[in-house]
Amino acid sequence: MTGLRARQKADRNRRILDAAAALFRDVGYDSARIEDIAERAEISVGTFYNYYENKGDILLATVSMEVEEVLAAGRAIVETPPASVMGALDALIGVYYDHSLYYLSKEMWRTAMAIAIQQPESPFSKRYTELDGRLCEQVSTLILKLKGKGVVAIDIDAEAVGEMFFNNLNTMFTEFAKREPMTLDDLKARVSRQNRPLATLIAAR
Amino acid sequence: MTGLRARQKADRNRRILDAAAALFRDVGYDSARIEDIAERAEISVGTFYNYYENKGDILLATVSMEVEEVLAAGRAIVETPPASVMGALDALIGVYYDHSLYYLSKEMWRTAMAIAIQQPESPFSKRYTELDGRLCEQVSTLILKLKGKGVVAIDIDAEAVGEMFFNNLNTMFTEFAKREPMTLDDLKARVSRQNRPLATLIAAR
DNA sequence: CTTAAAAAATGAATTCATTCAATCTTTTTT
DNA sequence: AAAAAAGATTGAATGAATTCATTTTTTAAG
Numbered sequence: 001m002t003g004l005r006a007r008q009k010a011d012r013n014r015r016i017l018d019a020a021a022a023l024f025r026d027v028g029y030d031s032a033r034i035e036d037i038a039e040r041a042e043i044s045v046g047t048f049y050n051y052y053e054n055k056g057d058i059l060l061a062t063v064s065m066e067v068e069e070v071l072a073a074g075r076a077i078v079e080t081p082p083a084s085v086m087g088a089l090d091a092l093i094g095v096y097y098d099h100s101l102y103y104l105s106k107e108m109w110r111t112a113m114a115i116a117i118q119q120p121e122s123p124f125s126k127r128y129t130e131l132d133g134r135l136c137e138q139v140s141t142l143i144l145k146l147k148g149k150g151v152v153a154i155d156i157d158a159e160a161v162g163e164m165f166f167n168n169l170n171t172m173f174t175e176f177a178k179r180e181p182m183t184l185d186d187l188k189a190r191v192s193r194q195n196r197p198l199a200t201l202i203a204a205r
Numbered sequence: 206m207t208g209l210r211a212r213q214k215a216d217r218n219r220r221i222l223d224a225a226a227a228l229f230r231d232v233g234y235d236s237a238r239i240e241d242i243a244e245r246a247e248i249s250v251g252t253f254y255n256y257y258e259n260k261g262d263i264l265l266a267t268v269s270m271e272v273e274e275v276l277a278a279g280r281a282i283v284e285t286p287p288a289s290v291m292g293a294l295d296a297l298i299g300v301y302y303d304h305s306l307y308y309l310s311k312e313m314w315r316t317a318m319a320i321a322i323q324q325p326e327s328p329f330s331k332r333y334t335e336l337d338g339r340l341c342e343q344v345s346t347l348i349l350k351l352k353g354k355g356v357v358a359i360d361i362d363a364e365a366v367g368e369m370f371f372n373n374l375n376t377m378f379t380e381f382a383k384r385e386p387m388t389l390d391d392l393k394a395r396v397s398r399q400n401r402p403l404a405t406l407i408a409a410r
Numbered sequence: 411c412t413t414a415a416a417a418a419a420t421g422a423a424t425t426c427a428t429t430c431a432a433t434c435t436t437t438t439t440t
Numbered sequence: 441a442a443a444a445a446a447g448a449t450t451g452a453a454t455g456a457a458t459t460c461a462t463t464t465t466t467t468a469a470g
Binding site: 111115117118156167170171172177194 | 315316318319320321322323325334361362365366368369372373375376377379382383384398399400401402403406407
């Protein structure tokens with residue numbers, strides 16, 4: 001049986017995470033005070049800092065859970081991709097983008113991305129960055145799979161191409177989060193246009 | 206002749222900008238307190254806020270001047286580009302990357318990028334974002350120029366391709382700023398590899 | 411079962427960015 | 441040139457994140 005201490009720790013951790021996620025959802029990141037999170041989680045402010053390095057860290061913890069779901073959803077596409085390069089890319093990217101806004105607002109994404117850049121060494125920044133790397137790999141894996149199926153030419157550097165597609169969809173998502181009026185459809189259309197040249201050229205003839 | 210008020214204003218603005226740039230360089234962004242900037246600029250804290258919306262805004266003001274220089278340096282390459290796609294891209298990107306670290310540390314770049322994402326509506330965030338857009342255009346212009354010279358195939362969507370190259374170099378620069386041990390050469394090598402497939406495929410045969 | 415050591419929790423104190431009502435300076439009007 | 445209006449400056453007050461010396465709780469040792 002787990003020691004009392006370990007059980008209490010896991011318990012408090014969950015309470016903090018739940019309290020923070022709920023508050024961020026309700027009032028947004030900036031208006032959520034550590035004091036409020038602590039109160040909801042029934043701990044003191046000091047204790048909060050025993051569990052998370054700073055306020056940004058707990059936002060990245062909640063956002064990371066979200067990214068894990070996106071990653072899982074992407075696996076389905078990579079397993080059985082549409083039979084054309086553009087089709088497969090649009091499908092995978094569509095999954096990413098559609099999932100992204102389900103729980104998190106643009107404001108929360110902006111804050112999360114900003115923190116991950118600014119404090120890359122904090123524990124949950126590392127986790128977030130690592131998940132980003134996995135998403136990138138996933139795109140490369142998709143290209144590799146298409147190569148295996150003879151959809152993509154054999155002499156193509158799948159990893160390089162995958163990274164390029166990923167970096168593009170990633171930058172464009174940041175752009176999207178920055179512009180409040182930009183819609184998901186706007187985003188997808190722009191990314192599609194950007195992807196088309198490379199997608200067309202790597203197709204096996 | 207300019208009114209006294211206008212002259213004083215320009216004067217104070219310059220003093221603030223100089224004081225901030227010097228402090229950021231000396232002690233880094235986080236350790237530079239508004240009170241210190243105000244003291245060096247011989248104004249009060251309150252006055253600082255009449256000139257800049259917040260602390261992040263003045264960092265972006267200094268970084269924007271830097272980006273303007275990069276943009277100007279890039280023009281030279283676009284005017285007379287090397288005769289191959291990879292050569293031209295490497296040259297332009299080399300100019301961007303080499304300039305970037307001349308005045309600003311990775312930490313300052315990280316902070317600047319983070320602020321531009323988090324508060325996209327502040328005056329100097331808009332300016333910074335606009336300059337980013339110009340850099341992106343510059344890459345597209347380069348591709349267009351290569352098309353004019355018959356180096357790039359005629360049926361290529363130069364704007365889309367340029368955006369893809371730019372978004373890639375941009376994301377990779379962010380990655381570079383996040384990893385303290387990563388060198389400029391590491392960065393250039395990785396970007397080169399990523400660019401190669403698209404660069405090769407768009408070449409006119 | 412007591413006691414000592416280790417681990418966690420606590421909240422008052424500190425530190426800074428930011429605000430704003432009061433004051434001062436410049437410009438415009440009469 | 442005096443008075444009124446407009447524009448700027450000022451620094452003390454506010455509010456929130458983060459720190460840290462103390463206290464409390466849990467575990468391990470005797």
